[in-house]
Amino acid sequence: xxxxxxxxxxxxxxxxxxxxxxxxxxxxxxxxxxxxxxxxxxxxxxxxxxxxxxxxxxxxxxxxxxxxxxxxxxxxxxxxxxxxxxxxxxxxxxxxxxxxxxxxxxxxxxxxx
Numbered sequence: 001x002x003x004x005x006x007x008x009x010x011x012x013x014x015x016x017x018x019x020x021x022x023x024x025x026x027x028x029x030x031x032x033x034x035x036x037x038x039x040x041x042x043x044x045x046x047x048x049x050x051x052x053x054x055x056x057x058x059x060x061x062x063x064x065x066x067x068x069x070x071x072x073x074x075x076x077x078x079x080x081x082x083x084x085x086x087x088x089x090x091x092x093x094x095x096x097x098x099x100x101x102x103x104x105x106x107x108x109x110x111x112x113x
Contacts, residue, residue, distance in 0.1 A: 001037070001060045002044045004051035005098050008033050011045045014097050018062075018074075038063050038107075054099030063107040067092065070104065 005011040008026045012033040016022050020035035023042060031047040043060065064070040067084055071092050075081050081094045090106040 001041060002046050003058060003060075003100065004048040005045050006047075006049055006051065007097070008045050008047045010097050015043060015045075018070075051098070056100055058096070058100040058102040061091075061103040061105055063105050065107050067104065067106045 003011070008031065012022070012025055012035065015035050020037055020043060023036050024032070024034040026033040026045070026047075033045045035043045035045075037043050037060070041060075067090055071081050071084060074094055079094050082092045084090055084092045091103050093101050093103050096102055
């Protein structure tokens with residue numbers, strides 16, 4: 001999954017700090033970085049200084065085992081998060097550093113994974 005960003009290093013640190021596994025960190029003039037999402041899907045961050053991103057939905061969703069804990073942690077560090085919608089599949093949204101709106105869904109997992 002590719003995501004255009006105005007600052008690859010900033011976006012890489014943001015998503016890594018949310019818990020995505022670092023695969024390839026951009027260094028120097030390297031214009032891409034890669035992280036692993038749940039299930040082995042890779043998020044490739046691509047430098048595009050002209051990308052229109054603010055307010056656009058990201059082309060992917062994330063999943064969390066404990067939606068409440070993740071949302072509260074994100075809010076506590078200053079990330080713009082929505083309330084949790086609990087109709088059907090529980091989820092919330094947040095804005096990443098480029099303004100992409102990302103949905104986080106409850107994984108419905110019970111116990112240790």
